[in-house]
Amino acid sequence: MLNVTLKQLRYAEALARHQHFGRAAAACSVTQPALSAQIKDLETMLGSVLFERGARTLRLTAFGEAFVERVGPILRSVDELEDLARAAQDRLIGRLRIGIIPTIAPYLLPVVARNLTDTFEGLDLHVRESLTSKLLEELAEGRLDTAILALPIGEPGLQEVALFDEEFLLVRPLSDANKPVPPQEALRHMKLLLLEEGHCFRDQALSFCETQAPRPREMLDGSSLSTLVQMVGAGMGVTLIPQMAASVETRSAAVALARFQAPQPQRRVGMVWRRTNPLAEQLQQVAQVVRDTTAAWIAEQAGEVEPV
Amino acid sequence: MLNVTLKQLRYAEALARHQHFGRAAAACSVTQPALSAQIKDLETMLGSVLFERGARTLRLTAFGEAFVERVGPILRSVDELEDLARAAQDRLIGRLRIGIIPTIAPYLLPVVARNLTDTFEGLDLHVRESLTSKLLEELAEGRLDTAILALPIGEPGLQEVALFDEEFLLVRPLSDANKPVPPQEALRHMKLLLLEEGHCFRDQALSFCETQAPRPREMLDGSSLSTLVQMVGAGMGVTLIPQMAASVETRSAAVALARFQAPQPQRRVGMVWRRTNPLAEQLQQVAQVVRDTTAAWIAEQAGEVEPV
DNA sequence: CATCGTGATAAGTTTTGCTTATGTTAAACG
DNA sequence: CGTTTAACATAAGCAAAACTTATCACGATG
Incomplete structure (x- = not known):
């Protein structure tokens, strides 16, 4: 030859x-x-x-x-x-496929996407919104480079880094605005509206309410936080939403927000990627951009809800 | 780097x-x-x-x-x-740039070109018709691969191979057809029509006539053998033409052909190329195709002129 | 926990490619 | 007409690259 x-x-x-x-x-x-x-x-x-x-x-x-x-x-x-x-x-360039869970994506994306494409010139950002399980699957198959979701995941092949913590807020009908915030244990007796099966946020909310067995009878499942809030505004019950969603989702509904007393429910949002991904260093940079972007923003939103 | x-x-x-x-x-x-x-x-x-x-x-x-x-x-x-x-x-392929002098090209080309492209499939034949001096120049500059012209050339850097020898024939007005063929030395007193300056055939004809100094007065220069023959037909004088041109050029003119007695004027036609040309072997093959093609053809044309 | 699959690493050997020095040939020059 | 010059080829020696066999390291899998 x-x-x-x-x-x-x-x-x-x-x-x-x-x-x-x-x-x-x-x-x-x-x-x-x-x-x-x-x-x-x-x-x-x-x-x-x-x-x-x-x-x-x-x-x-x-x-x-x-x-x-x-x-x-x-x-x-x-x-x-x-x-x-x-x-x-030198810098991250080209296609970056990032998955985000539905209870984060619509709120985080607008503020973060701009900063990312500004920081990494020439970055081709692809976002996929899916439930955690699907994101982890696609991550493993190499169809995603990284994902932003609620920690912990605990997969041995995945690297996890924290981005920020955020509280869950109580969403009540506007008529309840001046009532005292119910204690944690009182929630299990209220009509709690939750996201449909599969959302990690649903599990986190249930966990906080110490309701081991979900009682489908009493809970109407919503497919998005937006729907849930509208349902609350219609007097169908109460719900929890993460802080980052608060200002957006309660703006056009007749609802009142309330912060729980300690122990406050919260979730830790983080980023994960395959340990074998050679872009690890660049992904750390991406994580840092997200942290920087969200730090001030989360604090600002927290101020909008009086500590009751 | x-x-x-x-x-x-x-x-x-x-x-x-x-x-x-x-x-x-x-x-x-x-x-x-x-x-x-x-x-x-x-x-x-x-x-x-x-x-x-x-x-x-x-x-x-x-x-x-x-x-x-x-x-x-x-x-x-x-x-x-x-x-x-x-x-x-393996075989000769691609572009072959071949130069041929004007007193050979129109007669040789029709019979040879076909045989060449048949023998060397995929051959891209480029023919240039020019005077010897220009051909040699282009050969040296690498703008031609080979040339067919009258030997000898005597350039040290050029390889010469003979293709065939051919006689010169006397072309007289048809009215002279039955007159005896004039001896060599008688030619210098006849009105000899010649090609214009630069054609090697002109020099060869002059040489045969032993006319050292060309006498422009008495000779009208033609730019092609065809023109010369027509002038002879019009009674303006006599001329010589190479045998290969005989049948073509005298077909449509009122002229008679005659072969000289020994020593017959003749020329040796050959092929030349740069010694450094790596296609030498293939050019030898080309030369052989030309020899094979012309051998029978020259003999056949010779038969058309009675030996007088 | 032992095993297997898979890629990385190590040591040794062959091959490649480079440099310097010299040969060869043809054109150019006196 | 011999000498010189220009230019590429060849030779010898050496350094670097690349390959092979053998072994290691690590994570997944039963």
Whole structure:
């Protein structure tokens, strides 16, 4: 089998340009015999002579001309390849596929997406909104680079980093606004509206209410926090929402927000990725951008709810 | 400077295809450490990881995917390069630029061109018709591969091979058809029509007539043998034409052909090329095709002129 | 917990490729 | 017409690259 090397192609191109072994060799930073040998090897492999050596002239054969004509584009493509690498090595660049759970995505995305694409110029951000289980599956299959969800996950193959903690707030009908905040244990007797099965936020809420066995009879499942809040506004019950959703979701509903006394329910939001992902360092940078973006924002939203 | 090799690109492509170091290595006919090392070197040079190694899974990084996507076309181009060489090595193929002098071209070309393109399938024949001096110049400059002209040339850098010898015939007005053929020395007193300056055939004719100094007064210069013959038919004088031109040029003119007694004037037609031309062997084959084609043809034309 | 699959690493050997020095050939020059 | 010069080929020696075999390390799996 033939075994042409890029070196030979570079030498051949130089020789074609300079029409002179010595100068071509100098241009390639090697000595003339080195270049001569490579050209000779190349010609031997090809079975045809590329260069017609005269005593004082060097000229391409017809075949050599056709050959060199094709060599140029090849070498340029290889150079592009090296450029591609150089462009990618320092900062995160190109496609980043990030999954976010539904109780985070709509609130986090608007403030974070802009900062990410500003920080990482040339970043091609792909976001997928799915339940935790599906995100973890896609992460394992390599169809996602990272995911933002509620910690802990506890998968051994996944690296977890915390982004921020946030409280859960009680959402009541506006008519209840001035009532005292019920203690934790009182919740189990109230009509608690929850997200449908599969949302981790549902489990976290149930956990806080110390309601071991879900009682489907009494709870209407909503497919989004937005729906739940509207249901509360209609007097169908109460619900919990994470703090980051508060200002958005309660703006257009007749509901009142209340903060629980300690122990306050809360969740830890974090980012995960495969431990084997070589973009780990860049993903840490992404995590930091999210942290920086959300830190002030979370605090600001907390101030909107009087501590009751 | 980066120094990516084709070998690395081939290994990377194989690894991307097989998703497995061992199998990719086998496909490349090397051992796994060899392939591993090359991939590692490649990644180090690029400054980015191409493959994400899991314990049981191997997956392309986003960068690796973009990289391999570009590698395919490059490797295919290189393979095409090797195909090009294989196609060219056995027989003459591709462009052949051949120069022919005007007193040969129109007669030789029709019978030879067909035979050449039949013999050398895929031959791309380019013919240039010029005077000897211009042909030699173009040959030296590499703008022609070979030339067919009258020998000898005597250039040290040129290889000469004979193709055939041919007589010069006397062209007289038809009214002179039955007169005896004038002896060589009588020609200098006749009104001899010749080609314009620069044609070697002019010099050869003059040489035969032993007319050292051309006498422009008495000679009208024609730019082609065809014109000369027509002038003879109009009674303006006599001329000489090479045998191969005889049947074509005298068919439509009121002239008579006559063969000289010994010593008959003649010329040797041959082929020349640069000694450094690597196509020498193939050019010898071309010469042989021309010889074979013309041998019978010259003899046949000779029979048309009675030996007087 | 032991085993297996898989890639990384180590040591040793072959191959490649480079450099310096010298040979060869043909054109150019006096 | 012999000498010089230009230019590529060849030779010898050496350094670096690349391959092979053998072994290690690690995580998944039963």
